[in-house]
Amino acid sequence: MAFEGLSERLQNTIQRMRGKGKISEADVKEMMREVRLALLEADVNFKVVKNFVKTVGERAIGQDVMSSLTPGQQVVKIVNEELTDLMGGEESKLTMSTQPPTVLMMVGLQGAGKTTTTGKLASLLRKKYNKKPLLVAADVYRPAAIQQLETLGKQLDMPVFSMGDQVSPVEIAKKAIEHAKAEHLDYVLIDTAGRLHVDEALMTELVEVKEIAKPDDILLVVDAMTGQDAVNVAQNFNETLELTGVVLTKLDGDTRGGAALSIRSVTGKPIKFVGMGEKLDALEPFHPDRMASRILGMGDVMSLIEKAQANVDEEKAMELANKMKDNSMTFDDFLEQLQQVKQMGPLDDLLKMIPGMNKMKGVENMSIDDKQMAHIEAIIKSMTTKERTDPTLLNASRRRRIATGSGRPVQEVNKLVKQFDEMKKMMKQMSGMGGKKGKKNPLA
Ligand code: GDP
Numbered sequence: 001m002a003f004e005g006l007s008e009r010l011q012n013t014i015q016r017m018r019g020k021g022k023i024s025e026a027d028v029k030e031m032m033r034e035v036r037l038a039l040l041e042a043d044v045n046f047k048v049v050k051n052f053v054k055t056v057g058e059r060a061i062g063q064d065v066m067s068s069l070t071p072g073q074q075v076v077k078i079v080n081e082e083l084t085d086l087m088g089g090e091e092s093k094l095t096m097s098t099q100p101p102t103v104l105m106m107v108g109l110q111g112a113g114k115t116t117t118t119g120k121l122a123s124l125l126r127k128k129y130n131k132k133p134l135l136v137a138a139d140v141y142r143p144a145a146i147q148q149l150e151t152l153g154k155q156l157d158m159p160v161f162s163m164g165d166q167v168s169p170v171e172i173a174k175k176a177i178e179h180a181k182a183e184h185l186d187y188v189l190i191d192t193a194g195r196l197h198v199d200e201a202l203m204t205e206l207v208e209v210k211e212i213a214k215p216d217d218i219l220l221v222v223d224a225m226t227g228q229d230a231v232n233v234a235q236n237f238n239e240t241l242e243l244t245g246v247v248l249t250k251l252d253g254d255t256r257g258g259a260a261l262s263i264r265s266v267t268g269k270p271i272k273f274v275g276m277g278e279k280l281d282a283l284e285p286f287h288p289d290r291m292a293s294r295i296l297g298m299g300d301v302m303s304l305i306e307k308a309q310a311n312v313d314e315e316k317a318m319e320l321a322n323k324m325k326d327n328s329m330t331f332d333d334f335l336e337q338l339q340q341v342k343q344m345g346p347l348d349d350l351l352k353m354i355p356g357m358n359k360m361k362g363v364e365n366m367s368i369d370d371k372q373m374a375h376i377e378a379i380i381k382s383m384t385t386k387e388r389t390d391p392t393l394l395n396a397s398r399r400r401r402i403a404t405g406s407g408r409p410v411q412e413v414n415k416l417v418k419q420f421d422e423m424k425k426m427m428k429q430m431s432g433m434g435g436k437k438g439k440k441n442p443l444a
Pocket of ligand 1 (some may be wrong): 027109110111112113115117142186194248249250251252253274275276277278282358
């Protein structure tokens, strides 16, 4: 999970302040020392750290905090606000052209994830806004980049414009936009050429593409895991190209978070999206406020709800809610439910979005990996239809048969039946508590 170290250190520091009825200047200074170390350890740019600590410190020592009834909590609030501000304050959305197609120019160094992100972004535009994008293969230097984009296009069932690798990117961009106009497509996403390092030839070419394509957004794709290097790359690209935003990839593997916290402040350009995995749906709009809350362990309920809405079939959820109420949930429903939750991403990441959850013991071990999922599935599939609906039938000999059928130890079968039973009991209690009739959406 991103920001792991920073998150833990800040939360420990904050924990000590939170409950205090009175805080002194010395307390604030001590806290700021720890915040400073935490940020530096997370590889945040040192100037950014200096400013951040100064601002938070000054605000925390301010009159209204010291004299408030809950000064500790006020300080936490200030840290949260300043972290949000550091990352740009509000979500920064894409620009939309009044005259379609809107043109997005994707730039970045090789390996940053530019081509993948181009596909992910197109997919997001179609899924969320119902737009028709065109993918443009203008990376004529990296071997196989064109082919990679074409494969992505096939996977996404989306048109790809390419003219091979013997035509100049400027020409490709020009023709692609003409093509999109003729076909009434809404977005043109140009996957430009990357290089291993920032060099002049690359920049000159990108400037030429920019002049012809007149993009509404120029998005730089950088790899979060490269920390301050990503920030330097962003600064370099911004100087020549005037970026409109940044996409930070591989945040899923970045335990420090230095790039995410420094880029906006150093370059003045907002992070618009973050890549959270290799899959094509693993791209999320960047919300500074939610990210700040997550770092401080205050949860991110908004993202959780959005994830649920995007992944859970509402009709099925209703059906299940009813089954919970009348206690008729079967093993098949159970399996389906697990699969839906799994689609939303790693379970431990989801749990961290619930306020307070990260402090609960054992949460870090609560992930269901693909292997466990396959085992559960094998066990349930080895039950007869009757057994799946009525687990009371599952006596010792049936359980042994299921164990043999699924190739899993009988203890595992017992454990699953027990879990299922407990879940049913819990749901019965919960639906008893809710009790409101005619409630429409169980997710709301
Ligand atoms: P390009 O050279 O910049 O076009 O890079 P690619 O799009 O080929 O991506 C390089 C590698 O990074 C590929 O293996 C991608 O699957 C991987 N990648 C891209 N974005 C992400 C991300 O957000 N998370 C993770 N874990 N991997 C990513």
